[in-house]
Every structure is written in structure tokens, then in C-alpha cells.
Amino acid sequence: MIPPPNRIVRAATLIADLDRLRATPCVGCGGPLCGHRVLFSIVLGFKDEPRCPACLARGLGRDLPGLSRHIVAYIRHQECYNAAWEWTAAREGGCEMNDGTDVSSGCEVPDSARPESKAEGRRGAEGDWDAGDMGCGDLVLELRLRLRAMKPGEVLRVTARDPGAPEDLPAWCGLTGHALVSANHPVYLIRRKED
Numbered sequence: 001m002i003p004p005p006n007r008i009v010r011a012a013t014l015i016a017d018l019d020r021l022r023a024t025p026c027v028g029c030g031g032p033l034c035g036h037r038v039l040f041s042i043v044l045g046f047k048d049e050p051r052c053p054a055c056l057a058r059g060l061g062r063d064l065p066g067l068s069r070h071i072v073a074y075i076r077h078q079e080c081y082n083a084a085w086e087w088t089a090a091r092e093g094g095c096e097m098n099d100g101t102d103v104s105s106g107c108e109v110p111d112s113a114r115p116e117s118k119a120e121g122r123r124g125a126e127g128d129w130d131a132g133d134m135g136c137g138d139l140v141l142e143l144r145l146r147l148r149a150m151k152p153g154e155v156l157r158v159t160a161r162d163p164g165a166p167e168d169l170p171a172w173c174g175l176t177g178h179a180l181v182s183a184n185h186p187v188y189l190i191r192r193k194e195d
Contacts, residue, residue: 014084017042021050022092028055035088040071043081045171061179074183078166125157125189126150133161136168143169143190147178152194161186 022035027049033041041050044060053071057064075081129146131139139160147156160169166185173180173190181189 010080011083014039014042014080015087017047018084018088021047022088024050026050026052026055028052028059035092036085039075039081039084039088040068043071043074043166043170045167045174060174070182077184126154127156129156129158131158131160131162135162136164139165139168140172143172144176147190147192150192152192155181155189155191158188158190159186160188 018035018038021038022033024033024038025031026033026037027046028051031052033050033052037052038050040053040056041047044056046056051059053068054064057067060067075085127146127150129143131142134142139162143156143158150156158169162168165188166183169188169190170180170183172178177193179191179193181191183189
């Protein structure tokens with residue numbers, strides 16, 4: 001089955017970005033970035049300032065192995081990102097993160113990194129908001145107000161069906177300091193930052 005044209009265009013755009021940005025140094029530490037590492041940055045909303053996984057994990061306050069597994073699982077479940085991942089693997093071969101995590105194209109994603117079920121997504125969330133098809137600007141403005149009404153450390157379960165949400169929400173969380181606990185489009189768990 002051939003993917004819809006918009007997914008083909010999205011995959012082609014990602015591949016062009018990877019081709020342009022690979023070998024760019026990490027904005028955080030200056031280390032070299034392979035295509036896989038650049039894709040990690042793109043997934044988390046740092047396309048214009050790519051970072052290595054270690055700098056991403058440090059900036060997000062996450063452990064590197066857990067973040068790596070989470071991102072690989074997300075990439076594997078998104079057609080566009082997976083196509084870009086496979087293209088990178090074919091061009092550059094496998095990749096091993098500096099924590100020893102193997103992120104080669106043939107790696108098996110651990111069960112712990114597989115997307116959670118809806119029941120698991122509800123567990124541990126103090127709030128639940130269905131944003132529907134709300135787009136980027138309205139989505140993040142309303143999200144900011146909803147998180148502001150919550151206590152620090154509480155988790156909001158957001159259902160956002162807008163096609164831009166997989167890029168918009170991680171980027172917004174990275175900019176504001178709120179923690180993106182999980183992202184399995186259209187369901188996102190966001191932990192309110194400490195004051």
C-alpha cells in the first residue's frame with residue numbers, strides 16, 4: 001500500500017533535513033551528529049539547533065537510555081520518521097549512542113519503550129484534556145493556561161489530533177520547561193514544571 005501523498009512529502013522533507021544537517025555539530029557540546037542523532041533532535045523540536053542525545057537528555061532532565069528508547073519507539077511508530085530513520089541507516093549504517101544504546105536500523109525496541117495503552121496513559125495523570133483538532137497557536141496557549149491551574153509535578157493527559165502536534169508539543173515543552181512524559185500521537189502526557 002502506498003502512503004498518502006502528504007506522508008510521502010513529509011518523509012521527503014525529513015530526509016532532506018537529515019541530509020542537510022548530518023555532520024552538523026551538537027549545539028550543546030560540539031560533538032558530531034549522525035543522521036540518527038539529528039532525527040532525535042527533529043523529533044523533539046530542535047531541528048534548527050540540533051543536539052546530541054546526551055545534551056537533549058540533560059536539557060530535558062531525563063535519563064539518556066530511557067529517552068533514547070522512548071524516541072526510537074516513537075520513530076518506529078510514525079511512518080514519516082521511520083522512513084527517514086531507515087534512509088539514514090541505509091546511508092550511514094547503525095549508530096550507537098554514547099550511553100551504549102544501540103539505535104541501528106535493526107534494533108529491537110524494548111517492551112518498556114513501546115507506546116502505552118490508553119489505560120496506562122490515564123494512570124498517573126491528574127488532569128485530562130481533549131484538545132481535538134486545535135492547531136499550534138491555540139493549542140499551546142490553552143495548554144499553558146491548563147498547566148498553570150495545576151500543581152507543580154502534576155501530569156496532564158492531552159489528546160491533540162492536529163497533525164503538527166508531534167512536533168509542536170515536544171518543542172513547546174522544551175522551550176517552557178514542562179516535561180513531556182510520553183508522546184504517542186494523539187495522546188501526550190505533560191508534567192507541569194516546578195515553580
